[in-house]
Amino acid sequence: MAGGFTSRLSLTKSVGYCNGVDISQMVNAERQRRLPKAGSIEIAPSILSADFARLADEIAAIELADVKIVHLDVMDGHFVPNITIGPPVIAKIRKYSNLVFDSHLMISEPAKYAEHFVEAGADHVTFHVETANEPRRIIDRLHELGATAGICLNPDTPVDSIKDVAPLCDMVLVMTVHPGFGGQKFILDAAKKIIQVREIVGPDIRIEVDGGIDPQTTPIVVSYGADTLVAGNAIFSKPDRVGAINAIRQAYKEGHNIKRRGTRS
Ligand code: DX5
Ligand code: ZN
Secondary structure (H helix, E strand, O other), X not given: OOOOOXXXXXXXXXXXXEOOEEHHHHHHHHOOOOOOOEXXXXXXXXXXXXXXXXXXXXXXXXXXXXXXXXXEEEEEOOOOOOEOOOHHHHHHHHOOOOOXXXXXXXXXXXXXXXHHHXXXXXXXXXXXXXXXXXXXXXXXXXXXXXXXXXXXXXXXXOHHHHOOOHHHOOXXXXXXXXXXXXXXXXXXXXXXXXXXXXXXXXXXXXXXXXXXXXXXXXXXXXXXXXXXXXXXXXXXXXXXXXXHHHHHHHHHHHHHHOOOXXXXX
């Protein structure tokens, strides 16, 4: 699914059938942004640590560093002990950015809400395996809508829980902190699961890692096989956002002599 097309989506109607026309086809036809194909290392700044009163400016600041993806943390105060943003905010910021919107749903009922995020302008939707009774149905629905799909597992959740559905996804998200807050300490044992996930999905599906990623932890997760690096605090706590992103880039370039497990590059 990943890689490919362009164009701007501005859809405000409910997704479904309208006058006999499947609106999901319209979503497909009008969409332009796409998760980059596996094979490159991408940094996905997480706006969780950004100034929420100036979100459009904060996203513009990271665009100056030529990132392709922005990571949007969605929390419901139920699955995780914090509350952030939902589709209305995503729809508003969609007007100000053409970055790939990578929405990370830390919510209890992803089956009920996932398509609302696509409708609002999310290009990629990740949900937690801990919250989904029928993960395959959510993945299929996201694909029908023209979005890419991701499954996520918490630090204490075994890799076995995603082994059947991970190959159906475009990206697997491995949490290296307990979800809910930015600025937490990186959990090395959780990061080690990246190695197992890479064995399951092969080289063509992205593995994203989220939590405590900074220039020190970057070479570790890249060596395990991660290729999509979420970083919140390491970027938005620094006055120079571009410099902070480049410091992470420098860290994986310097660590590049470390063999990257299971990837093509
Ligand atoms: C945590 C979120 C993360 C968070 C990471 O629950 O899913 O995306 O922003 O923040 P840092 O990079 O500060 O650990
Ligand atoms: Zn996240």
